[in-house]
Amino acid sequence: MSPTADKSRMVSPNFITEIIDEDLRAGRYSQIVTRFPPEPNGYAHLGHAIASYLNYGIAHDYGGVFRLRMDDTNPQTERQEYADALIQDLRWLGGGGSTMRPLEGWEWGEVEYASDYFDELYAMAIRLVEKGLAYVDSVSPKEMAWLRGTVDRPGTPSLYRGRSIAENLELFQRMKVGEFPTGAHVLRAKIDLASPNMKLRDPVLYRILHATHYRTGNRWCIYPSYDFAQAPTDALISVTHSLCSLEFVDNRAVYDWLMDNLWEGQGTPRPHQYEFGRRSLEYTVVSKRKLLKLIGGGYVSGWDDPRMPTLAGQRRRGVTPQALRTFAGSVGISRTNRTVDIALLEHAIRDDLNTTAPRVMAVIRPLKVVLTNLTTEQILHLRYWPEDVVRESPDGLVSLPGGKRVRPEEATRPVPLTREIYIEAEDFEVTPPKGFKRFTPGGTVRLRGAGILHCDSFSTNEAGEVCELHCTLLGHEGKAAGVIHWVSATQGLRAEFRLYDRLFRVPLPEAEAKELEDDEGETAEDKDFLSFFNPNSLEVAHGFIEPSVADDSLDTRYQFERLGYFWPDLVDCKPGAPVFNRIVTLRDSWAKETRSEGKSRAEIRALKEQSKPGLEVVLSPEQQARLEAFKLQGIGESDALVLARDEKLSVYLTEAAKHGNLASLASWIVNDLGSSIREGTVKVSPAGLAELIKLLESGEISTRIAKDVLTEAQEVGQNPADIVSQKGLRQMSDTSAIAPIVERIVAANPDKVAAYQNGKTGLLGFFVGQVMRETGGQANPQLVQELIVRKLSS
């Protein structure tokens, strides 16, 4: 990814590792602990893979600890079966699978379960009640929703919000022992019903649920909510950096509130929540509801259908864990939700398989060829690996189908060459298109490993389709434009091939479904993402494969030459009736057409960007008057407008102007102190600012110095002018001092000088920057620039 990326790191530097670096530097934590908290209510998919990779990778990169925790606080939807599958899938993802790479297996201690901490959680809830920070509410769900208000109407307290601590304690205890039916009461945090953040309007901490939990059975009938499960369990298992996706940003306020009120004075540092953007993949969907629809509607065969974005599906298809890890690492991490190009996944898969999958031959759509001059059957010994893979092998060895590493000359298999063989039907064209490099009537082509083939004649069936070729096999010598693969018709094995393609016909099925709703007033039920299902996502073909594979271990991934990467379908493969799944095709640079019919993201964006004209800012009469006054005093239009609209800013300016020139102070107030003045966090006094600007105007310091000093003053709360004198900051303005530095920098970078003189004027910034750095920011930048320009153009 980034050029500075360290190969031993799993995760490229990102905004979260920056925070960790700073935390470590400040000594806030001695060891990094991350966790991945899936809910056992469905199967792991690519989204889980990316998130768990991130969490595991960060712990790995910092020598920390990674914990897998089942987030099992909802007995109604969670099952042991899902928990087991999740654990199995994640172990597989972290392991070597059947690849031959060194293992990089993910390790975690015991799998954690939120349900193992129900006692601790309950005790913490009691503490909150005792502190008067939580209460039992007894309104119906409907009423609670009503009382919570809406985004633009504050909530109102329920009748029960004022219950005494004793009463709350008693009721909560009775909730726990099962005196009330499901839904009769809830425990809520007492935070702020008027908060503009809806999550802070007294979130529910516990609810009554008479249901059997797959781990705790009937021991509990009250269960913690998401918010109450996260922060406390994170803290209990010593998590330091709790990563989650962006939709939980608002919940961070609850997380922090809980930590403030539950974890102070604990002696151990508290965890913090950070959010990252989700990654989705083109041509697929991952939401549980939608995957269920695909299964329920018979579009796919189940959770492990090889077209599914589930780890179970990808595993059955033959995708390696290594490929998925490479993919997760290359996708990266940011604070924006993104949809990743499916080519990135396919590239990761091919890249892994290219060096791990031995080559054999199979024919998917057979066309019979009679080699009229072949009198005796032959056994050819063909190599499993092409020269380039052999050459680039780190240990000089290559793999046999079982995985055993041998010298390249030993990596061969016997391939029978018989009088009748099959070739791929599409490798023969009676009327070849322009650029066709394969087989044609009267043409020649190379039969992989067998020699040059000449086509003498062909016959057709009643439908006019080519059904048989009569050919002469020439020697190995000679040239042919193309090379085609083949299988003995008499000794090849019959096999079924399952050719998978993208699940949907369009890259963004959900976005397109939404478009339909908007445009045609159709609801999601009428015509949703399913209408974009790709009916050709599975094509079953029956053909032949060379007999050598019969002896190979069942979990061997092959490259079928010129066709793609395949491996047996472990579920449907039967002795004598092999079934192969196509993992991914080979890249085809002779692409016939682009198959994508959907709109690109850019197109969708463009459609929506029929921008409305921006509204003119409306000013009140007072603001208008102030604006005019400011303009008259020499403040630029843009700054004047900002000042006129903001009371706090104009008050600050008026005050500062008592000590200095109003017009020159204005832009500093707007551009450099604006947000801190508005927030009320400004630490630089108006007089202090004025004093600093005087130094600037006298030429004693440069704008650059003034900005740096102002930033520092704002950080530490010191008077700017004092910083200037303390540090002895002074603008360097004499040519005799700067010129030698310029000379040196220019002399040290002849290549950049040449590039600059060739028109890359952006490099001026580079040179100025170098000089500024050398002088500790004290050189007069105008002068520096002037000297450089003069120097470089001479």
Add this chain to the structure above:
RNA sequence: UGGGGCAUCGUCUAAUGGCAGGACAACGGUCUUUGGAACCGUCGGUCGUGGUUCGAGUCCACGUGCCCCAGCCA
């Protein structure tokens, strides 16, 4: 509609006021007993408009667009 988050090549991601870089894709070439792989090259981007600055993707203002929040789901 109140609050919050976000915006860099077609896609993903770097650049922490100083050279807009990388990967994937696409395109072209070299090589090739896989129209594969490898290698070389080309194309292509800071959402918009103003402002501050010697210098803005980065700071300020105003717009635009997308996403999240009104479950006793997570």
